[in-house]
Amino acid sequence: MAIQTPSIDLGGTVSVLPSRSGVSRGYWQSVGRRLRRDPVTLICAAILILLVAAALLAPWLGLADPYKTSMLRRLNPIGSPNNLLGTDELGRDMLARLIYGGRLSLFMGVTPVACALLIGGFLGITAGFLGGRVNMLIMRTMDVFYAFPSVLLAISLSGAMGAGAENTLLALSLVFIPPICRVSESVTTQVRGFDFVDAAKASGASTLAIVRVHVLGNVLGPILVYATSLISVAIILAAGLSFLGLGVKPPEPEWGLMLNTLRQAIYVNPVLAALPGVMIFITSICFNLMSDGLRAAMDVKA
């Protein structure tokens, strides 16, 4: 995960006269407007909403039982009667497994990032705003985690803690906290150096009020953009851990785990074996494109 530290663009003067329409455009409103106009972002959002909806509504979609095995009907090809996408190595319906698998895969991707955003964001903003010793303490601790490549850290932690979804969630959260903390700290330090923060301090307001009113509004945007770019990494990493047998345990459906168990099938039915990866790929691309769209929408001077 390469970190390109975002720099805050506060925007220069756009017009000398008050705008004709009489309605003043706030920053977030203009971001939302730009997002709505971007076709790529809209398509990706649509796809993701479809995936999430399918995942959430899975029990009510009339699918086959994803756990029901059948020794007779193993590795049936795509387009078989009864099984639209075929069956896996234990005879379970692929379509059902893929959709139910989305639940776990998406959950394992989004949750660690959300946790890391809360914890890492809080630590980073605190370090950035307070500076001095607090900053040193927090950032040096993060440095220790930074000494590990993220995949290695995730695997070592998972490996040591043992397999299982909860351990994976914990390990992944720990992996994502340092980068989010670093970005938060860097962005907060930038904002803290701006004159309007000095002016707020000079007005005698409490630190909490200054952070709440002046810092957060300017800092959350870039942090959020960065965090969303991590979601696709998280999904792939979670799938990777399950692929290695460290994450979700069988017989739970999860895309990474399915890639592992279907490996034996590559000589029999290669397309089937590749199917779960396609889901990961699509989801990952959509999240990446949306993150890019968000960054672009936030980049322009309001």
Add this chain to the structure above:
Amino acid sequence: MDSILPVSDRGGPAQPLLLASGLRKHFPVGGGLLGRGRKVVRAVDDLTISVAKGETLGVVGESGCGKSTVARLLIRLIKPDRGTMVLDGDPVDEPHGISVNELRRQVQMVFQDSYASLNPRLTIGETLAFAPKAHGVSAAEARARARDLLAKVGLDPESYAERYPHELSGGQRQRVNIARALALRPRLVILDEAVSALDKSVEAQVLNMLVDLKSEFGLTYVFISHDLNVVQYLSDRVLVMYLGKIVELGPVEAIYGNPLHPYTRALLSARPSMDPRKRTREAPIQGDPPNPIDPPSGCRFRTRCPFAEDICAAKEPLLAETAAQSVACHMRQPGSGHSKAEAA
């Protein structure tokens, strides 16, 4: 209606409004292994400033002379390494005096109009209402006060209160900055290069507005600038800084009419004149400004002074009073050992 009442006068007109003594601020600059042998930028060294009630004190000097540091020290955005401050008789940040927060109620600052002087996410009205709200004023009243202030600085509240900073011009933004400084009804306003970034025509408007506001609200100004003409227009007294030290101080007529310190003379003679007959051939000052990390010994100006002698390197000249103004130069000190000085 006002729940923030302007603080009333305490010691009478003779007592200085703000007296800062022996201020020192050194900034560490990274260097050395494990932080040993750290270099410091001696931004402000043993500075004493006294601001009288109702006056406008101009502070001039080149970039890097420490003017902005002084501004931030006076409002305590930076903590001095050494030195004391007394606000109308009350010591600041000391057991029996007033707190820094209390200081900030009475002393406010107007920043240079950079694109970062106003929070881009807040409307003008919200920015102006922030300080009163932080001091316990109700939201509705703070909003009303914000509109009030906008009107006072010449911006129509109806059109401007809901605007965002990026929709305003430089001059308009600076008016907002000034309004923000007035939100807590301070007694002293420090203006740090407040008009430097503006076009000349706009600058003139804002300057005149500052003069009007001063008399309307009974303010005292410390006006920091590198623009000598503006300082002359606005100030009652002028303070000239060089490399963290005061070199000359006095009434504006004395400083501009009869500058005593070689640096002041050089600064003033460097001003382009409208009279085509006045031409300057030689450069007013030789050499480059020295490094604030390693200032020259003795008099800090001696490396560029055409009159420097041995005594200037040996001893630092203290700020001493002469007939009209105070100056820190061995040439004006009787018995200092300089060839141009009078005998003791």
Add this chain to the structure above:
Amino acid sequence: MLLYALRRFVYLIPVAFGVSLLVFALVHLAPGDPISAIVPPDAPKEVVDKLKEYYGFDKPLPIQYLRWLGVTLTGDFGTSIGTGRPVATEVATAFGNTIILAIAATFLAFSLAVVLGTAAAYAKSRIVDRLVTLISLVGVSVPHFWLAIVLVIIFAVELGALPPMGIGPENSTGWRLDRAHLAHMVLPTIALSVIPLGVVTRTVRSTIKETLSMEFVTALQAKGMSDGQILRHVLKNAAPTCLAVMGLQAGNLIGGSILIETVFAWPGTGFLLNSAIFRRDLPILQGTTLVLAFFFMMLNLTVDVIQTMVDPRIKRG
């Protein structure tokens, strides 16, 4: 310059301690009694006792840590539970294999990325730019272990052109520079290079684009400099950021090769780590993690120092 490098190295020491602490703690992260986490219940008594002595489980935690640290610093990383061989030897061999793959992948990825990124930044036609952006998007979005499987399906299963796994033909124990071994390297290298390709292409494209929009380029054009000469200037300007990103990606490759190595059964550190996890061979797990982490740190340090040398804007010392 040397002073800067030295200073950065010194700052690393507390971090290094932290890393060793974390690795040490890995043993204790495992649920239950540490001993039972390491050895199966039917292990012979000598093994259990030897481990107890090595780890000092009867002593308080800080003492355990210091003992382990002292032993490790002498180069003794312990003994593998699975093979009985010293951990250090196992890790060294595996590390060599990983490096071979990593060098190949970085070479492929970086050279392609620089070419593609520069082409995209300079391209007048939007198609080229779009294409390159698409390639880099695919690079960062594709699950590389899945891509590895797909490559195996296409080239090994369907076409039979390349071997599906291993470092060399049947009886090969190590890597040699010959045709058979190179054939085994092709698919893993491609799979490993996609993510760095994606990331670095993006970075190269955006930094060069940014540099091209700077005023000094216009000034150079006005002076009549040829495009080729300007390109040299542009590359020099874009180099620091790109180098930093490249360094990071190279480091990630080393530590993150585990998934690809698993798919191809390539006997590198990742594969070693994987088997160590499943055998609960904690000495190997610790030793490998430690070595990889320290290598990563040293790599980052080197990249930092190089970046400082290349970018004159960064203050040194």
